[in-house]
Amino acid sequence: MIMTKARSDAKQRIIDVAFEHFVLSGYEGASLSIVAESVGIRKASIYTHFKSKDALFYELLEDALNIECMNLKENFQKTSDQYLPGESYLRGIKSRYEDSITYQFLTRIAYVPPSHLVEHVKSVYQIYINQLLKHYDLEFSKTINNPKYQEMYADAYLGILDSLSVELLYDGRMYERRLNAMLYLYRQSLENIIS
Secondary structure, three states: OOOOOOOOHHHHHHHHHHHHHHHHHHHHHOOHHHHHHHHOOOHHHHHHHOOOHHHHHHHHHHHHHHHHHHHHHHHHHOOOOOOOOOHHHHHHHHHHHHHOHHHHHHHHHHHOOOHHHHHHHHHHHHHHHHHHHHHHHHHHHHHOOOHHHHHHHHHHHHHHHHHHHHHHHHOOOOHHHHHHHHHHHHHHHHHHHHO
16 A cells, blocks of 8 residues: 655645545546535645646645555454355445545546546556455355455355446446345355365
């Protein structure tokens, strides 16, 4: 994860408002003029805190990564024995997406990054995926301690996450149906290995 330094209240207000605008409009559609107006400052004042729109975007991405990696850690720490490895996290994705602007930002930007920042976004998102897999692997090894299966199930788990994320990006109407179907198949597959 990337560590951030303390910031002023004004800079934090810009970031909070910018998250909403970047989520709603994407990178290309987000306007620094509208962000400034929403914060109640002149556009020129944004440049006191950020050299460019890219610099603001980088800070949003860094914040989203840090916040969502912390959420991963907390989520995996409170997993119940009644759930499969990683199931608790999957069950919480929809509410996290609905309630967390940083998760919305990270998810949207991972699937539709600004064309000139694709490599940077991919590298930052990979940090998030690596953290997710670290927690998943730890949970998986408590259930099935067999490296032969660990990588395969981690890949399948990421496939489930991708499918659910795409559903949320569009409209989410099929989310519960997809979640239940995939968890059913996931459970059946794991139970065949365990028994």
